[in-house]
Amino acid sequence: MESVHRLLTEDHRTTLQVIADCLNIGKETVCQIVTEDLGKRKICARFVPHALTTEQKQECVAYCQDLLLMGQDERFWENIITGDETWCLAYNPATKQQSAEWVGQNSPKPKRL
DSSP: OHHHOOOOOOOOOOHHHHHHHHOOOOOOHHHIIIIIIEEEEEOOOOEEETTOOHHHHHHHHHHHHHHHTTTTSSHHHHTTTSSSSSOSSSSOOOOOHHOOOEEETTTTOOOEE
16 A cells, blocks of 8 residues: 555656556555545546636737737638637647546646646
8 A cells, every 4th residue: 555655646647557567566546545435536637718817828828929920911711710709729628537646635727727
């Protein structure tokens, strides 16, 4: 149990299979230790799109200005497809599974900006 706890402390995002392989024990045993003995559960980070940093806001403005400059060419607007709302992301966000981590029973959900 101490070895499992140490591995979880080192990396909160590790999987049960990785822990089982490191300790040469069954995945079901590791699952029981983590959930029942240590009282951990695995949750995913919640994406909060409205909490942008100043740098991210400035990048959004810069992208919009670039689009306006490209729009001076009349043929540019013929290639635009519109919808209700569009987000232009300048990064590749982690998947829900990649952001999942082991936390205690009363721990709040982590937030990913």
